[in-house]
């Protein structure tokens with residue numbers, strides 16, 4: 123199983139491979155009223171290089187949808203990130219299965235779940251949105267669609283991920299464990315210069331899960347939701363708990379009813395906490411990130427340690443240790 127220490131090492135490595143980026147880091151941060159655009163936010167430290175890629179689109183006046191797709195493809199293609207795309211940790215049978223979704227400012231959305239052997243599921247999700255009458259394709263159907271669209275079949279299980287899986291097999295009794303240290307999705311939300319809000323979310327999901335398990339990340343309203351009139355939200359952490367409360371739809375709906383992004387994230391986390399009660403411990407993590415139409419943003423998590431990246435006004439910052447319930 124991937125430990126928190128391993129995860130932190132992985133996160134540090136991800137940032138380390140992009141030394142050319144000027145990155146400032148901050149401790150606990152309050153709700154930030156930025157009222158600026160463009161702006162892009164994403165989860166975890168691998169959000170820093172992802173935001174840098176998204177910024178190239180946003181800074182040139184491009185569409186937030188193109189920005190979020192380009193941005194999340196960076197961790198999808200990075201073998202050192204063990205919770206997204208290529209190099210993601212496999213399920214308990216050794217298959218790397220991926221979940222992703224994308225949504226624009228006009229409620230257009232596309233998603234793939236439980237897809238294998240495709241490096242960039244986010245781009246397949248976008249094509250589901252643009253080229254089919256559907257929103258979600260899963261499993262072999264999603265794979266076949268990707269191949270028809272010109273994607274290549276690729277082995278996503280790297281030697282390093284295979285080694286971590288084999289170590290897990292040796293000590294786990296083949297029993298998946300749900301905790302907060304092996305779910306670290308990239309969720310990205312952006313507002314472009316024309317005021318268009320869009321988002322993307324992509325992950326290899328819970329490591330060593332049952333074959334066929336799908337988390338929150340490809341589910342519109344769970345891992346990602348965007349209402350172009352009000353706001354966008356994305357989530358990370360234990361997908362089962364986010365699905366249970368329709369987490370990101372809840373956050374956006376609360377913003378629609380007048381809460382600011384920070385208040386909306388806090389209320390969604392409070393619902394998770396109320397639901398789980400005493401079962402919450404230091405291994406349990408769910409976090410939300412939200413952005414409104416003005417470019418104001420907020421973040422809140424159940425546990426300490428949630429990090430997110432924000433790129434605006436030419437600064438790409440990693441905000442360490444967001445406000446949290448515990």
Ligand code: GLY
Pocket residue numbers: 305306307325326327328336337338339357358359360361362
């Ligand atoms: N949040 C990612 C997952 O649970 O699959």
